[in-house]
Amino acid sequence: MFNDIGPLELVTLVVLAVLVFGPEKLPKVIQDVTRTIRKIREFSESAKADIREELGPEFKDFEFEDLNPKTFIRKQLDNDELGLKEIRNGFDLKKEMAEVTDAVHGRESETPSSGSSSSSAGSAGGTVDMTKKREKPAPEERPPFDADAT
Secondary structure, three states, X not given: OOOOOOHHHHHHHHHHHHHHHHHHHHHHHHHHHHHHHHHHHHHHXXXXXXXXXXXOHHHOOOOHHHHOHHHHHXXXXXXXXXXXXXXXXXXXXXXXXXXXXXXXXOOOOOOOOOOHHHHHHXXXXXXXXXXXOOOOOOOOOOOOOOOOOO
16 A cells, blocks of 8 residues: 555654644554554455346356456456457568568568568569659540549
8 A cells, every 4th residue: 555655654653643643642543543543454355245236147247346447457458358468479570571571672571470460562573663753644634633622
């Protein structure tokens, strides 16, 4: 709960508590605070038990921590039913980037690609011309119409 409190901060809190409550009342205040925290925990556990009882036996394994979005997503991604680990292991970013770089520079890639990114680029003889060349239309020909440009 208080994992990020350092020793200096803890000493500061103790000194502040002694100054505010005084050395005579401090043990009584600490007992009251711990009793209140204990009652809140008991109330929370009781509420969780009531909710589980109301949900029925099909939600017996329900964990309230799963209501936190980060925990829920992490638990779902760690679940191997979706096959995400196979997809993650089958994806080699360095290889894909090397293939794209080779295609842009007009070089043949060393390994044959099973992906569609270089197979469409390799259909025109393995090289891709990335330079802009304007073809002059014939005088009687109309220039091409670009609906997105208007």
